Amino acid sequence: MNGKPKLWISRPVFEDVIAPLHDVFDVQMEPVERPIPPAVLVERLADVDAAIVGLADRIEASVLAQAPKLRFVANLGVGYNNLDLDALTAAGVGASNTPDVLNETVADYAWALMLGAARKVNAAERWLRDGQWKSSRFDGWLGADVHGRTLGILGMGRIGQAIARRAVGFRTKVIYHNRSRLADDVERECAARYVDKDTLLAESDHLILVLPFTPANRHAIGAPELARMKPTAILINIARGGIVDDVALAHALAQGTIAGAALDVFEGEPALHPSLLEVDNVLLSPHIASASRDTRRGMAALAVDNVLAAFGQGPHAGRPPSLLNPGVLA
C-alpha cells in the first residue's frame, strides 16, 4: 500500500503516453486486449479511484453502485454511449471523452472508405489474392465516381465538417442533415447545403453517417430509409453500430436497393451479422477510423490529461479539458 489513489486501465495503452500517471496513481492496466466481462468490470472498479475505459466497457448505475471510491472515468473515444452520464453525475463521478484530437484522422478514413467502396478496392484485392486475374474485361470492375457527385453527410458535428472540407479538391457537392443547422459562416466554410433527411437520402450518391448513437438514432437508417436512396448510392457508417439496421442493409445490398456500403462499426461488434458476410458489395473494417499512430496516441494523452486534472495534477490541474459533466467537479 503506497498511499496513492488507484487507477485501472481496461485495455493496453501506449506505456510511454501513460507514464505520467505513475507519479500520481497506483496504476493497474489490463495486459491484453479482450472484452471485459461485466463481473470482471465490477471487480476491477470495486476499489479504484479512477479508471480509463474503452467503448466496450459499459459504466452504468449498477456498476457504479459497487464502485464506492470511484471519482473519475476517462473514456478512450469521443463517442460515450457506453457511459450512463446521468448515473455518473448522480454518483458524483466525473467523466471525460476524447473530442477534437481525432477529427481529421476520422475524416481521412471516411474518405478512404467512401473511395474504397466506390471503386471496389476491397473486392478487387480479394479477386487478385484468389488468383483470379486471368484477364480483365474492359467493362468489368465498373465503380462509381466520387468527384463531381453529391456527398451527403448525416450528422454535421466537427467530424462531419472535416469530411465536408475535403470535398473541395474532388469538386464533390456536399449536402447535410443535422439536428440543428450550422451557422452561415460554417456552412460557407464547409461549402455544404442543409437539406431535410428525405432530401439527403434521395439526393446523395454517397452518404456518410457521423451522428452520435442515442436511443433516438437507433436504426436511423433501416429498410424505409434505404428504399429512399438511389440504387447507385453507397452508404458509409463510421459512427456507431446500431445507427444502421445491419440486417436491412445486407438485404438491401443483396437486392440492389443500393449499390454498395462501407462499414467501420457494427451492431453487436466485435461480432458481425452473418448476412453482411454473404454480400460482396460491402467493405468491412474493424472500427479503426481513429487508428492513426498520432491520433491514437493523442487520444490516450487526452485521457491521461483528464484523469490527472481531475486529481489536481498535470497541465490542466483541476480543469479536465474534456469533462462531460462539469457539475460534478464544481
Ligand code: 8YV
Ligand atoms: C474508438 C470511436 O474510440 O472515438 C470514438 O468514439 O469510435 C473510436 O475512436 C476507438 O476505435 C477506440 O476503440
